[in-house]
Amino acid sequence: xxxxxxxxxxxxxxxxxxxxxxxxxxxxxxxxxxxxxxxxxxxxxxxxxxxxxxxxxxxxxxxxxxxxxxxxxxxxxxxxxxxxxxxxxxxxxxxxxxxxxxxxxxxxxxxxxxxxxxxxxxxxxxxxxxxxxxxxxxxxxxxxxxxxxxxxxxxxxxxxxxxxxxxxxxxxxxxxxxxxxxxxxxxxxxxxxxxxxxxxxxxxxxxxxxxx
Amino acid sequence: xxxxxxxxxxxxxxxxxxxxxxxxxxxxxxxxxxxxxxxxxxxxxxxxxxxxxxxxxxxxxxxxxxxxxxxxxxxxxxxxxxxxxxxxxxxxxxxxxxxxxxxxxxxxxxxxxxxxxxxxxxxxxxxxxxxxxxxxxxxxxxxxxxxxxxxxxxxxxxxxxxxxxxxxxxxxxxxxxxxxxxxxxxxxxxxxxxxxxxxxxxxxxxxxxxxxxxxxxxxxxxxxxxxxxxxxxxxxxxxxxxxxxxxxxxxxxxxxxxxxxxxxxxxxxxxxxxxxxxxxxxxxxxxxxxxxxxxxxxxxxxxxxxxxxxxxxxxxxxxxxxxxxxxxxxxxxxxxxxxxxxxxxxxxxxxxxxxxxxxxxxxxxxxxxxxxxxxxxxxxxxxxxxxxxxxxxxxxxxxxxxxxxxxxxxxxxxxxxxxxxxxxxxxxxxxxxxxxxxxxxxxxxxxxxxxxxxxxxxxxxxxxxxxxxxxxxxxxxxxxxxxxxxxxxxxxxxxxxxxxxxxxxxxxxxxxxxxxxxxxxxxxxxxxxxxxxxxxxxxxxxxxxx
Ligand code: B12
Ligand code: FES
Numbered sequence: 001x002x003x004x005x006x007x008x009x010x011x012x013x014x015x016x017x018x019x020x021x022x023x024x025x026x027x028x029x030x031x032x033x034x035x036x037x038x039x040x041x042x043x044x045x046x047x048x049x050x051x052x053x054x055x056x057x058x059x060x061x062x063x064x065x066x067x068x069x070x071x072x073x074x075x076x077x078x079x080x081x082x083x084x085x086x087x088x089x090x091x092x093x094x095x096x097x098x099x100x101x102x103x104x105x106x107x108x109x110x111x112x113x114x115x116x117x118x119x120x121x122x123x124x125x126x127x128x129x130x131x132x133x134x135x136x137x138x139x140x141x142x143x144x145x146x147x148x149x150x151x152x153x154x155x156x157x158x159x160x161x162x163x164x165x166x167x168x169x170x171x172x173x174x175x176x177x178x179x180x181x182x183x184x185x186x187x188x189x190x191x192x193x194x195x196x197x198x199x200x201x202x203x204x205x206x207x208x209x210x211x212x
Numbered sequence: 213x214x215x216x217x218x219x220x221x222x223x224x225x226x227x228x229x230x231x232x233x234x235x236x237x238x239x240x241x242x243x244x245x246x247x248x249x250x251x252x253x254x255x256x257x258x259x260x261x262x263x264x265x266x267x268x269x270x271x272x273x274x275x276x277x278x279x280x281x282x283x284x285x286x287x288x289x290x291x292x293x294x295x296x297x298x299x300x301x302x303x304x305x306x307x308x309x310x311x312x313x314x315x316x317x318x319x320x321x322x323x324x325x326x327x328x329x330x331x332x333x334x335x336x337x338x339x340x341x342x343x344x345x346x347x348x349x350x351x352x353x354x355x356x357x358x359x360x361x362x363x364x365x366x367x368x369x370x371x372x373x374x375x376x377x378x379x380x381x382x383x384x385x386x387x388x389x390x391x392x393x394x395x396x397x398x399x400x401x402x403x404x405x406x407x408x409x410x411x412x413x414x415x416x417x418x419x420x421x422x423x424x425x426x427x428x429x430x431x432x433x434x435x436x437x438x439x440x441x442x443x444x445x446x447x448x449x450x451x452x453x454x455x456x457x458x459x460x461x462x463x464x465x466x467x468x469x470x471x472x473x474x475x476x477x478x479x480x481x482x483x484x485x486x487x488x489x490x491x492x493x494x495x496x497x498x499x500x501x502x503x504x505x506x507x508x509x510x511x512x513x514x515x516x517x518x519x520x521x522x523x524x525x526x527x528x529x530x531x532x533x534x535x536x537x538x539x540x541x542x543x544x545x546x547x548x549x550x551x552x553x554x555x556x557x558x559x560x561x562x563x564x565x566x567x568x569x570x571x572x573x574x575x576x577x578x579x580x581x582x583x584x585x586x587x588x589x590x591x592x593x594x595x596x597x598x599x600x601x602x603x604x605x606x607x608x609x610x611x612x613x614x615x616x617x618x619x620x621x622x623x624x625x626x627x628x629x630x631x632x633x634x635x636x637x638x639x640x641x642x643x644x645x646x647x648x649x650x651x652x653x654x655x656x657x658x659x660x661x662x663x664x665x666x667x668x669x670x671x672x673x674x675x676x677x678x679x680x681x682x683x684x685x686x687x688x689x690x691x692x693x694x695x696x697x698x699x700x701x702x703x704x705x706x707x708x709x710x711x712x713x714x715x716x717x718x719x720x721x722x723x724x725x726x727x728x729x730x731x732x733x734x735x736x737x738x739x740x741x742x743x744x745x746x747x748x749x750x751x752x753x754x755x756x757x758x
Pocket of ligand 2: 253254255256257258259260261262263264265266289290291292
């Protein structure tokens, strides 16, 4: 098997150490970073997402695969940046103010990276003004907001309002997190909702591609 | 008085009585009194850590083990030395220093320390001589009626916290309580519709009129104590999660709207640590004896909100991991609390089917499964190959399930533990709810230990408290990864220690100050801010190999 095939396997099986070592080996073999991403990591994560959608795997396996993918990307990201290569679409993502849960948000971020988005992660407990400033700075196509607490859902509504009023960028807003529903999404005027990281990828693609 | 005569004034005797001379060298005054047949309340095992053995030196001298001398009048810890030989002395032993309650297993909890009999409220035998120990949980409320003359529990009642109708987890209730009208509705739900009926029932059953209730002690998580007092809990709901109060409070029944007892009846709310490590855990750290342990000890309380406390040397580290209601039966297909008719244990014999079920007696039929049964199922399911590491029933596992025990619905596969009995169904979706709950607790324990530079093997004792009462099967809790890397000999199941601590504080007034000192001393660990928590949580999401 080639290094890239082994890497795809390691990511799908969630073997983080192997994924890191194999990524290094691929780079040492002078395989282009873009090729590692496009031909290996993106298909591997797409496969993980598809299996999740078919209920063949659950959240735990997805988290483990994402961790392996992250190890690989940590080696590749600096090289892509140095070569001035940026993916076609950019997203910012963060957990809203008052909420420190970030495991689900991190998973969505990794799946988006796996779908070849450039993702700027603002972390957790992010005030509305910080979302606005980041959107003005990076001019992303997509903004992802996460909330895991019933009590921080109002902060999510507040953040959507602030982005619409102050960012001055036509960004699509996606929301998610355990207590979030499509109904809440409609109420606060966000553009899309996804219940899990698998559908978060499809929804994100659909939203950014809907913009001419 | 002859040379060197020592006399003791006991609370229940008119005249001071003579104490025999010390026989054993190095013995403490507490030892001598114990040998004379009147043991003191040496709660901490004579380590100088509690105040249980404090007596009054009225005349004479007391020589501490380290050679220092205290002269009368003084309050002395009887475990810390002995009376100076050859010097006459008079010592008064107050009632609170006498041991009246030995460590014991009570209905739903275990008390590992001794206690004096010195109720926290004034008692008038025959007219005002009973007390209430109350545990207000998010899901379950328990009231114990205590005879304050003997200290014994004469009745116990538990029921759902009626606030559940207004939101089944604390956050939903906090969210609602931001509005004063809803806050009052929540207060009434627990006071008028939950506690009132429970107190009436427990009194009726024991034949004790409400007028005889002299006072109450309440333990509970911080949110529950806010809602009980009508305090706005909004600041508990968003980072940085600040409580309005966590201190010990003494209120009157009238202030709390408890109209089923006299308006002046004192009600004590126990102190807590923080927003999510509440008075329930403080109560537990007293009643398990953890504060007096030498080695590293853990207290793990598995309720809707898993709370963990680590004692290591002089340090007390506390944290909360959001387990959710799964282990209390919440959001599971057939999940119930540990009530009559609940399956409490599941084991697969060599022939596998039908599995052996232990049902809590007292109901005509099986009503569902309680937390301990789910723990068994995770461990036994994995051992017998029904479940894979990811908690799913794979093709091989499925083929081994006889038709009468199979269950299939939109959520996937499942098993009927009893052939064709829908009350015994466990589905893959249930397992998927249990795994993050288990992982959150396991990762919380490991993260707290790591923070103190410890591993599970270093821990002397792990007290496991929680809604499962005393039912939990320890080897299964270890096998399913709920208590990762521990061995059965380290673990002691202690039941509802929140109620245990409330009872202890009710019968022995020296307990509350110790609770307050423990609460002031603890370091609160925020797991979100701990590097490594996320990784550990992800690692713990699977079932360990059998
Ligand atoms: C792990 C956990 C924690 C960890 C968080 C660690 C961390 N760094 O994130 C710790 C222990 C620190 C914690 C703390 C608390 N927690 Co907590 N926590 C959980 C738990 C067990 C799992 C959450 C998780 O990570 N799941 C795995 C991920 C992958 O799933 P996910 O987050 O749902 O994300 C998926 C989707 O929602 C979606 N998604 C998520 N974000 C986004 C964003 C976008 C844009 C999109 C499209 C999709 C999307 O995709 C993700 C992947 O599939 C849940 C219970 C549960 N079973 O869900 C409680 C839970 C969320 N916590 C809860 C609570 C109450 C708390 C606390 C406030 C109190 C406490 N200690 O108990 C604290 C304080 C939190 C804080 N400081 O902000 C409650 C919330 C109740 C409510 N009604 O709001 C829950 C539901 C438990 C419960 N039932 O009581 N918690
Ligand atoms: S027994 Fe003396 S201080 Fe505890």
